[in-house]
Amino acid sequence: MAETTLAVRVLLFGVYRELAGQGEIAIELPSGSSLAHLVSELRTLPGLDRLPERPAVARNLRYAGLGEVLETGDEVALIPPVAGG
Amino acid sequence: MAETTLAVRVLLFGVYRELAGQGEIAIELPSGSSLAHLVSELRTLPGLDRLPERPAVARNLRYAGLGEVLETGDEVALIPPVAGG
């Protein structure tokens, strides 16, 4: 029997963490959802309406395109403009 | 009364010093002699026949063209291929 939803963990850093007021969000989405769907969903949350429509994201520790389809257990991170160095 | 000769001190380094068998040579030349004249004169000395016709030279601590005219008291150095660093 196929799962109808998937569950992912979303990490927020820097200015995105401050917008959300938290550093981690657990979220369920319909099976087959992409990173773009996840971002749309996140943008309905308080504070995260200010998130860009197409933020940089990482999936399981690698930068990922927004078209990538999610799987249960994925760790997704929203990557604000980086400023190392 | 004009001087009819000039006296300079010539310093030799590295492989040129080894050719000459000494690091310093005092030499007198006719007044008005250039660095090129000095080099020609040096090339008549034992060992220094192997000196290039146009070696790099310094006059009073600066690289100098072979056309420069010498003055008494000048310190001239013959500069073999440099290898700092």
Place this chain on the structure above:
Amino acid sequence: MREPTIVAEITAEPLDGGRLSARLRSMEDGAVVLFEGRVRNSAEGRPVVRLRYEAYAEMAQRVLSEIASEAGSRYEVGAVGAAHRTGSLELGEASVIVVAAAPHRGAAYEASRYVIEAIKQRLPMWKEEHYADGSTAWLGEQPTGGEAL
């Protein structure tokens, strides 16, 4: 070709460029380039009193290792090392150090520059500047594929 030695570290401890350099040099490498990024007392004219670096630590460790390995493959080097500090830093402290050791100087300079440019572009690390007037701001460039807030 030797397989280059690669070191990458994300750490809350103070960075020691001399120690990393000493660890990475070898008798086969005639050129060592050490880059140190340090906390400046101003940013675009505003007096800065402190910085705070926040990392996505697990990913930053992976990305920094990848960057150092890329430099090790692209250039004829014996070793490439990079370390980035996290947490609160005072003025003058090193936030990042990069060491490249190579038989010849061209490769050491190029590998070093490659690493620091890649760090700036894609290390998941964020910098919060604390200004003399008590205000703060998050700084940043956007990594490939995203859009700035």
Place this chain on the structure above:
Amino acid sequence: MREPTIVAEITAEPLDGGRLSARLRSMEDGAVVLFEGRVRNSAEGRPVVRLRYEAYAEMAQRVLSEIASEAGSRYEVGAVGAAHRTGSLELGEASVIVVAAAPHRGAAYEASRYVIEAIKQRLPMWKEEHYADGSTAWLGEQPTGGEAL
């Protein structure tokens, strides 16, 4: 523009890159590049056991100061320092160190590279390589205006 700090030294004493770097950095400079040239264990495939550097000391001091000052004028740097060792050096010892400190990394890298390239081209300094088989050879490139032996 700040007037950059310039240091140039020809010395028979061991070189300490960390110390020169610490001496030249300031709170205004976010980037410090340290280049170290070290005695390698081979030269064009031949095993080297030792080097000896001979300088025209007085002129070398002047030329090294000029080179560092030129770098200080050409690039937006806070400090440029260079030191070159003379005498007998063992494998792994530093023969030359160059430090450039600048507000931004581009200038620090470029100033550092400028100095080491100019040193190679015109510092009146000679290197005698001592090989494993007991033989020796003088190395060198010709400075501008001359002809190789």
